[in-house]
Amino acid sequence: MLLKHTTSEIKERSALTVNPAKTCQPIGAMYASLGIHGCLPHSHGSQGCYAYHRSALTRHYKEPVMAATSAFTEGASVFGGQANLLQAIDNMFTVYNPDIIAVHTTCLSETIGDDIPQIVKKAEADGKIPEGKYVIHANTPSYVGSHVTGFSNMCKSMVDYFSESNGHKSKTINLIPGYVEPSDMEEIRRIASEMKLKTIMFPDTSGVLNGPMTGRFKMYPDGGVTIDQLKQTGSGMGTVAMGRLASMAAARALDNKCKVPCEIIDLPIGLHGTDAFIDTLRHIAGVNVPDSLTFERGQMVDIISDMHQYFYGKRVGLVGDPDQLLALTKFLVSLDMHPVYIVTGTPAGKKYEKALREVVKDVPGEVKISVPGDMYLFHQWIKQEPVDLLIGNSYVKYIAKDDDIPYVRYGFPILDRVGHSYFPTVGYKGGMRLLEKILDALLDRQDRDATDINMELVM
Amino acid sequence: MTAIPILKERESQIYQKGTQPFQMKCGKHSLAGSVSQRACVFCGSRVVLYPIADALHLIHGPIGCAAYTWDIRGALSSGPELHRLSFSTDLQEKDVIFGGEKKLYHALSELIDIHQPKAAFIYSTCIVGIIGDDVEAVCKKVSKEKGIDVLPVHSEGFKGTKKDGYKAACDALFKLVGQGSTEGISPYSINILGEFNIGGEAWIIKDYYRRMGVEVVSTMTGDGRVDDVRRSHGAVLNVVQCSGAMTFLAEMMKEKYGIPYIRVSYFGLEDMSKALYDVAAHFSDKPEIMEKTKEIVREEISHIYPELQKIKAAVQGKKAAIYVGGAFKAFSLIKALRYLGMDVVLAGSQTGNDTDYETLRDMCDDGTVIVDDANPLELSKYIIEKKADLFIGGVKERPIAYKMGIGFCDHNHERKTPLAGYSGMLNFAKEVYLTVSSPVWKFAPARQLSVNSDQLLTDFNPRPNTEHRTLNT
Known part of the structure; x- marks a missing residue:
């Protein structure tokens, strides 16, 4: 038992963080x-x-x-x-x-x-x-x-230093993707380009931290938003900022500095999250949603319907960053799952906690939320009453192992698997990947625990 | 030399054997603005003390220092796992303004109540040095109240280099030494210093000593226990591995308790055997120990020899680049690689001293590049120029090697298999073979063999197939 020092009895801690769910x-x-x-x-x-x-x-x-x-x-x-x-x-x-x-x-x-x-x-x-x-x-x-x-402060600095209005509005939409993976940034860009929109995304770590193997060490990889693009953000027709905690400051600064109106939305995680993102783009640019995206959405809904019985009523414990947690919790609730323990180490504020409470208000039983909390507390809750699924970064694997709970790696840092930098979890495609991961974890467990007699081929 | 620029101030920290008079400058503070691979004082203290598994390790500072050092080093414990948790006072803005002493006091008291540790180490981080918390006083107070040792570690990040962190850790450990009873300790006994039980290495080494008839009083700090450290002054000899980290403690124990120390390395057949023989020679009044040692060495080597020969045939003539933390490790690596018939084309360390670099120079062949505190550009420059097939380094070097399409072997804290001892040498050889001869490098686009600064810094044009590296060439 790696975490044998975790006690199930919870003592009030006044001055101490144990096993942090954040860093500096x-x-x-x-x-x-x-x-x-x-x-x-x-x-x-x-x-x-x-x-x-x-x-x-x-x-x-x-x-x-x-x-x-x-x-x-x-x-x-x-x-x-x-x-x-x-x-x-x-x-x-x-x-x-x-x-x-x-x-x-x-x-x-x-x-x-x-x-x-x-x-x-x-x-x-x-x-x-x-x-x-x-x-x-x-x-x-x-x-x-x-x-x-x-992350938020540096995004805002990009605006403070570079954004400038050239006097007339261009047809470009600024995208502030939030503290997400390079793969997510790539996917956000792809969705916008499916809608035939001209966009500038900042920051953009795709092509920087998920680059190809070239046989050479490259100090400055090909990806990233350019300084010229950053300057042009001041002349954009609008800004879509994803995730309040990570992106709102930059979006507001851009509005104040260059009068570029902004929409602040959740991260485009899950069906509704992605719908809202696409709808926001549609409104700003006055375009129609292309069939290709409607098709992807349909596929995602198809997976959800096909497998809905496996999601029903599952108790989930989540730990991670606030913007992700909010969007992810909404997604899980929409699948009829029960997010019961939610912890972020980031001091995201009362308003944030209220928004999160609102999302889980119909989840039966007590939902424990700690903003800010740590993974020690998270683990103590689990020891008191277990969950069916854990979602969190690599450190959560200790809890998953000790208490034998199915587990999906999600968040920062992931130190023991690959994939997060190449495959997104945003958008409909990303949503399908999340569904796959959740189902794999749940169904693998069902298989593992099945007796020979009960082992099912078709699920 | 190619046109990849080297900072002028860095020239004195790079030496190519056979081309210049030898004048290495080391122990220099890293140049501001350089992409050094080094860390700070806190890091040094943390890696040394961390493996003591039944102690509480509380980091006094903002959350980062605790978060980044949470269980990242595979120092195994055979019992308690308290060291694998991350404890932080998580200082906030108001603490920085009004001081963090109260918070530290409460955090410590609460933790000691919950976990009942054998002792507690309190690490000071940068900010604590600036806001001026009297950590020592808080430690004293809690120590009195709770009846356990609460030891401040003066590891403010900016107060020197990683080496100073080793020193701060040794100072803290030294306060424990001498507290326990030395009753029943054999006259043929040692402490193992500077062995951190990464991948279980300390267990392998301890087993050799046990079979020799030598008692190991304490291991500092791999799979370490507070009570063992307390009685470590009862040992007859200190056996120190890892040049930088724990020589300080050995020196202090020599001065206060008259315990002599020897420096060893457990890596590679030559050094491993020498370590055991040196210890045996120290106990010359009991010749059975030497007899037994010879037997162990013979037995262990004959056990792995046939397989080593096979690997040697496969990796012979390949070129290796080494960039590690301590220089002492580099010596052992050079010998071990030579044993496998490989050439060392680059050797460097983060923390070597003058003598270390002289030794390195004497060991290396003409043309070998020797660097102190190198940056990624320098490392990649020499990897290309010297056509290395293998890079041995730590976490930050691994992806650089892979991007360049050459093999890599972690000889730092991210290694998963034990590389010390005889079985460790076989593991090392296997790892080298596995990576150097891996077919995956065939997927790599051609490695650019001629470079200039513009290309390296900005542009890349793949030249398909022209210089495809295959392992047969």
């Missing part, structure tokens, strides 16, 4: 930065931060993850990190030649109070930033919010 802001900012083409993320802090972020992202994506660090020393933490950042900017442009450097802060540099814009200005004045190259920044103190907050 900078990694989210690093991930978002990687969604800009030719960008070298830069961590303004100790060397350990960026080493951990790179390792974590490398394990999750099984791809090289490039970033640089200010490599703070004791001196820097006393006298400020200006000298380090100036030298870093110079070194990065000289050796690694990125188009853009995206600086994010850490708890250390935030607390000592480094003023990044001022330092960048100095670098510019000193001629350390070559013509046509950029340095942007986001403040991402590790002691506020979570990795989702860091």
Whole structure:
């Protein structure tokens, strides 16, 4: 029993997180930065931060993850990190030649109070930033919010630094996909292009963190939103922001700065989530939904109807990031499943919790929700009353093993399987994949537990 | 040399044998803005102490430091699994403003009540060093109240390099040493230092010593227990593996308790055997130990020899690049690869010192590139130039090797099979063979053998089939 130290008796904990269901802001900012083409993320802090972020992202994506660090020393933490950042900017442009450097802060540099814009200005004045190259920044103190907050902050910085209105509206729609996988971003783009829409998506990590094997190490892979595209977002006809926690800040900023109206919707996960996304696009652009998407939707509904008896009444425990949890919970409820334990480590706020409660209001029995909570608490709930299915990141596998519960890997990080970076879970296609995964987990269990007499071939 | 640029300030940390006078600069703080593969002080402390399975490891700081080090290192335990949980004070903005001492106090008290650990290690992170929490005082207070050792680990990330983190960990451990009774400890006894039981390696090594008739008092820290550390001063000899991590502790134990230490490596036939012989030689007043050791070495080697020969025939002449944490590991790897008939074309470490690099230079052939604290561009540059077939490194290097279409072997904490000891050498050989001779590299587009900076940094044009690498060539 790997988690034999988890007790079923729940004691109030006042000052402690055990087995976190979140991590800190900078990694989210690093991930978002990687969604800009030719960008070298830069961590303004100790060397350990960026080493951990790179390792974590490398394990999750099984791809090289490039970033640089200010490599703070004791001196820097006393006298400020200006000298380090100036030298870093110079070194990065000289050796690694990125188009853009995206600086994010850490708890250390935030607390000592480094003023990044001022330092960048100095670098510019000193001629350390070559013509046509950029340095942007986001403040991402590790002691506020979570990795989702860091992602959101960096997305907003993209708007703050680049979006500009050229005076008239183009026919382009801005898509802010949220803190989702490269595969999801690709799928969101595909759906929009099925509708014959011109879009700009930012950030866009597809082609960066799910690239092909080429026989060469490439510091800056082909994918990512370009700086030109980021500038054009200010002239878009509208913005669709997916996931409040991850995307709303950038969408609002774009509205304020360039008067691009925005629609903030849930992540397009599940049938209704995807319907809402497509409907929003349809409204903004005034187009019809193409037959190809109606066909995909029909396929998804077909799977749901064919297998609905296996979903009925199943108790599900979910742990993950807030935007995903909200959309996923809606999806599960629509399948007649019962999400009974829901935990995110991100402090997503009262409003969020209320929205989540609203989704599960008709689920029979008590639904336990913890925002923010941790996986230790999650496991304690399960020990008190088990569930039929677990959905969560790789750390959930310990709970699944210890308490012998079917389990679907979903979220960040996934350290022990591949697929998440190549196959989406958004859109109708992604929904079908989720259904497949859930059914596999449930039916494999039914097969495993069947007696010889009861073993069924046709299910 | 090709046109992939090397930072001017980095030139002194790269050396190509036979081409320049030898003047390596190492132990330097990494250059700001470089994509170094190194980590921080906290990381150093965490990896050293983490395997002590019946202790509480509480990380005092924002959530990240705890989240990123949650069970990522496969240090196995034969009993308690407390070390595999992640405990954090999860500092918030108000704690940063008003101080985190209260929170630390409550967190510690609650955790000790729930888990009843044998001891507790409290890791300070960057922020704690800045806001000035008196962690020491909180530890003392809780220690008094709960009656267990609560040990502060001074591992603020910015206060040096990973090596300083090793030192901070050793300082914390040293406070435990000397507390237990040494009654009943054999006069032929050792402590194993710097062995972290990744994939169960400590168990293999301990078994050799047991068969030699040598008692292992404590393993620090693989499958470690607090009570064993407490009585470790009763051992006659400290046997230290891994050059960087635990020499500090061995030095302190030598000074205070007069326990001598030897440095060993358990990797590769040559070094493994030398380790056992060196320990046996220390107990020369009991010749049976040496007799037994010879027997063990003979038996173990003859056991794996035939299979090793087969693998050797298959991998002979292949070229390897090594980039590991400690230089001592690099020495063993070079010897082991040589044993398999392979050439080492690049050798580097994150934390080597002057003597380490001199030793490396003496070991390597002409043309071998030696690097300290390398970055991915440098590594990929030399992999291409030197036409490496195999890369040995850690988590961040793996995908770089794979993208370039060459084999990879993890000799860091993500290895799954034990690579130490005799059976470990066979595992290593098998792993090398498996990856170097894998047919999957045939799917790789041609590896670019001539490079310039523009190509490497920006563009890629596949040249199908022209330089297809096959394993027969």
